[in-house]
Amino acid sequence: MPVKGSSGPRPTVSTKSVDDVLLALNWWGRYQKIQFVMLMLPVLAVVMHSMSVVFIGRDAEHRCAAPGNTSRLIGSVDTNNSISISSIHDNSTDHGYSLGSSFMNETTTEYGKCKVRTFDSSGREISSAKCPYGYQYSEPRDRTFVSEWNLVCEKEALSDFTQMIMAIGMTLGAITFSFLSDRYGRKVIYMFCHTLLFLLAVATAFTPNYVVFTFLRFFTGAAQQGTALTTSVLNIEGLPTAHRALVSQVGIFMHPASLLSLGLVAYLTKDINWRYAQLLMAAFSVYVLVQWWITDESLRWLVANGRTKEAERNIKKAARQNGTDVRKVMKVFHQETTPALLPQTNESETRVSENGLKDSGQNEHLEKSRPSEPGEKPIGFFQAIRHKTVLKVMAICCCMWFADSASYYGLIMTSTSLVDDLYLGYTVNILVEVPAAFAYVNLINRTGKLETNHIADQEAGDDVVVVDKELGGDTALKFLPGRSILIVIVSLLGKFGVSLAYGTLWVYTPELFPTNIRNTCLGVSSMAARVGGMVAPYSRTLVNIKFLIAMLTKFIAGRHLPWAPGVIFGVLCLMIPLLTIFLPETHGRELPQTIEDMKKANNSKRKNGTDYNVAV
Numbered sequence: 001m002p003v004k005g006s007s008g009p010r011p012t013v014s015t016k017s018v019d020d021v022l023l024a025l026n027w028w029g030r031y032q033k034i035q036f037v038m039l040m041l042p043v044l045a046v047v048m049h050s051m052s053v054v055f056i057g058r059d060a061e062h063r064c065a066a067p068g069n070t071s072r073l074i075g076s077v078d079t080n081n082s083i084s085i086s087s088i089h090d091n092s093t094d095h096g097y098s099l100g101s102s103f104m105n106e107t108t109t110e111y112g113k114c115k116v117r118t119f120d121s122s123g124r125e126i127s128s129a130k131c132p133y134g135y136q137y138s139e140p141r142d143r144t145f146v147s148e149w150n151l152v153c154e155k156e157a158l159s160d161f162t163q164m165i166m167a168i169g170m171t172l173g174a175i176t177f178s179f180l181s182d183r184y185g186r187k188v189i190y191m192f193c194h195t196l197l198f199l200l201a202v203a204t205a206f207t208p209n210y211v212v213f214t215f216l217r218f219f220t221g222a223a224q225q226g227t228a229l230t231t232s233v234l235n236i237e238g239l240p241t242a243h244r245a246l247v248s249q250v251g252i253f254m255h256p257a258s259l260l261s262l263g264l265v266a267y268l269t270k271d272i273n274w275r276y277a278q279l280l281m282a283a284f285s286v287y288v289l290v291q292w293w294i295t296d297e298s299l300r301w302l303v304a305n306g307r308t309k310e311a312e313r314n315i316k317k318a319a320r321q322n323g324t325d326v327r328k329v330m331k332v333f334h335q336e337t338t339p340a341l342l343p344q345t346n347e348s349e350t351r352v353s354e355n356g357l358k359d360s361g362q363n364e365h366l367e368k369s370r371p372s373e374p375g376e377k378p379i380g381f382f383q384a385i386r387h388k389t390v391l392k393v394m395a396i397c398c399c400m401w402f403a404d405s406a407s408y409y410g411l412i413m414t415s416t417s418l419v420d421d422l423y424l425g426y427t428v429n430i431l432v433e434v435p436a437a438f439a440y441v442n443l444i445n446r447t448g449k450l451e452t453n454h455i456a457d458q459e460a461g462d463d464v465v466v467v468d469k470e471l472g473g474d475t476a477l478k479f480l481p482g483r484s485i486l487i488v489i490v491s492l493l494g495k496f497g498v499s500l501a502y503g504t505l506w507v508y509t510p511e512l513f514p515t516n517i518r519n520t521c522l523g524v525s526s527m528a529a530r531v532g533g534m535v536a537p538y539s540r541t542l543v544n545i546k547f548l549i550a551m552l553t554k555f556i557a558g559r560h561l562p563w564a565p566g567v568i569f570g571v572l573c574l575m576i577p578l579l580t581i582f583l584p585e586t587h588g589r590e591l592p593q594t595i596e597d598m599k600k601a602n603n604s605k606r607k608n609g610t611d612y613n614v615a616v
Contacts, residue, residue: 017333018300019590021315022240024332029322035238036246038287038295039231040254042194045285046228047258048265049201049220050166051412052281055266056274057159058422060147061138064111064131114153130154142273149210158210162217164534169221171530177226178523179381182516186234187297193226194288201282205275221530229526233519236510237300241590245444248507252440255503256433259412263430267423304515304593381520389599390513394521396579397509398528400453403572404502406532407460411495432492436499443500448587449508450580453501457576460497498573511586512601514594 025031106121117128130153141147151159173193181189200220207213235247262281269277296318302311315333319326384390412429443452505525513521584601592598 017335018303019240020335021299021329021333022238024324024329025315025318026322026324027240027243029318029324031318031321032238034321035295036235036250038291039235039238040250041287042227042231042285043251043254044258044261045194045197045201045281046224046231047255048262048281048284049197049224050170051259051262051409052278053159053163053166054412054426055262055270055422056144056277057146057151057162058144060144060152062135062147062152063113064116065133065136066111067133142275143270144274145210145213148274149213151210162214165214166217166221166224167530167534169218170225171221171527173222173225174229174523174526174530175520176222176523178229178519178521178526181226181230181233181519182381185297186230186237186301186519187295189226190230190234190295191288191292193223193230194285194291197223197227198282198285198288201278201285205278205282225523225526225530229519229523232506233510233522234295234298236507237298237515237591241588244507244511244591245449245587248444248449248503249441251506252437252503253434256430256437256499259430259433260427263423263426270423300515300591381517381524384514384517384595387595387599389602390517390521390595393512393583393598393602394524396583397505397512397521397525399579400457400576401505401509401525401529402532403576404457404498404505404532405529407494407573408498408502409532411491411498428492429495432495433499436496436503439496440500440503444504445587448585449504449511450583450585450587453504453508454577454580456497456501456504457573458497460494460501460573501573501576508586511589511591512583512598514592514598518591 022032107126108119108121110117110119111131115128115130116132118126120126135147135150135152137147139147146152146159177189177193197220200216200223204213204216204220207216232247232251235251236244239246261284265277265280269280296314297307297310299311299314302308302314312330312333315329316326319329385394412426440452443455447455509525510518510522586601589601592601
């Protein structure tokens with residue numbers, strides 16, 4: 001069937017010719033630079049919103065307020081209370097107040113972090129209550145949503161719960177929008193998601209209460225994932241095979257740059273209402289309002305789905321902006337098209353007889369691997385996963401994303417435990433990603449993406465286990481001189497490895513799957529990462545609440561093992577290199593167009609740089 005709006009059937013073009021077209025256009029001309037930059041900018045907003053809770057939801061130092069101490073209270077104060085305060089002094093042991101004697105009897109009232117306790121003259125506790133006069137904070141209550149909505153004491157986990165809800169939204173967005181972008185196009189889904197992300201970010205700054213805030217965080221997570229995944233695939237598909245690594249090489253620097261920008265925004269707004277920080281983060285997406293007229297649809301997606309007319313229009317636009325000969329580029333676009341509307345194959349794959357007839361056995365292969373005819377319905381995700389190869393690769397990718405995501409975000413969420421200052425601990429934790437980015441750039445083209453991930457996960461797993469089991473546990477190293485400094489160093493080395501491993505997944509995963517299910521498979525993998533993201537927020541709670549660690553680990557060892565969570569993450573990282581032996585190296589290979597191409601890749605040797613002839 002012809003494409004709607006076209007005059008009739010148009011020739012299909014193999015995706016190998018897409019690479020030829022991109023090169024003929026001048027692959028790094030003005031057009032490509034504009035597209036690349038506009039699709040890299042969303043990384044700033046995507047990363048900021050995913051980790052903003054570290055600052056706008058940071059722990060608020062507090063204690064139960066005393067009667068009459070109403071300047072920074074949440075809750076009501078009973079003005080009829082007959083207790084008279086004669087003195088207040090800090091109790092460094094219990095982190096609370098001790099109040100002098102009452103006119104009525106000899107009692108002492110202590111105002112702790114979460115309870116008000118009353119003692120008689122002999123020191124015996126005679127009563128306790130959960131902060132009847134509200135809470136007093138060390139800073140104005142509007143600095144974080146935690147203090148504004150009283151998310152402390154028994155409600156402490158609610159601040160982390162907002163991040164878990166966002167991770168659930170990310171899970172939904174990853175699978176939903178990835179599927180939709182494979183079906184309806186990358187551009188339209190990207191524009192919808194990024195515009196929605198911008199509007200939700202603005203709305204969050206005006207949220208009236210915790211329930212609405214949590215509701216908005218869920219949809220922010222969904223829009224964030226839709227934006228992140230579609231931009232990644234759009235950039236990867238917009239470059240020739242030989243230059244695809246540029247996406248990850250720039251992206252791996254953009255991620256720490258985005259996190260450092262978040263830290264800068266948080267630091268500049270630390271003395272004002274948290275809502276201003278939220279508005280400032282929303283401003284990083286304001287350009288989306290004009291982006292529809294700048295960003296174009298993926299040429300590979302248009303070709304794979306028989307949208308030849310739209311592909312030609314975009315090619316002509318790119319040629320004009322790059323100053324290249326439109327006719328020459330269009331000739332390249334159609335040069336591999338046969339009269340039978342089938343793409344030609346490589347000489348090593350097809351033998352043509354003197355009368356022009358192809359070998360019948362080769363025709364069968366060609367029928368399987370050719371791109372979609374105009375109007376032909378391409379294979380979907382649920383059909384694809386019935387294939388053993390697709391299912392195997394998908395399962396391994398999910399394991400890789402879960403392990404690296406849980407470890408990566410867990411280390412960021414607990415970054416404040418490295419040093420006393422929140423902003424310094426966060427900055428040091430993020431800065432270690434810069435050398436990881438340089439290591440990635442140098443390793444990716446030498447050892448390949450898969451081998452880079454293998455090395456990084458191995459190093460990260462070793463470091464995380466050493467920190468939590470040997471240095472962090474109750475072992476002989478407990479009395480090691482300089483132990484606290486050593487813990488910081490080894491922790492940062494672990495973060496270095498996790499950052500390097502996680503960065504490779506964003507470009508390696510989409511290179512494993514065929515075009516028509518590429519973004520969906522990336523979305524499913526990212527969904528597994530979001531499950532890891534659901535676990536990560538509670539890692540900072542584990543750092544502060546020992547009984548919760550014991551509760552989480554009692555099913556494993558039946559006793560209190562505070563190092564268990566870190567060991568679990570470390571072991572997950574160490575398992576990844578064992579699983580990757582079943583995956584192919586993608587460095588230097590063209591993107592698979594069909595499941596047959598994917599099977600060829602998985603059956604080929606994992607030797608770095610080995611090529612295989614497929615239509616991409």
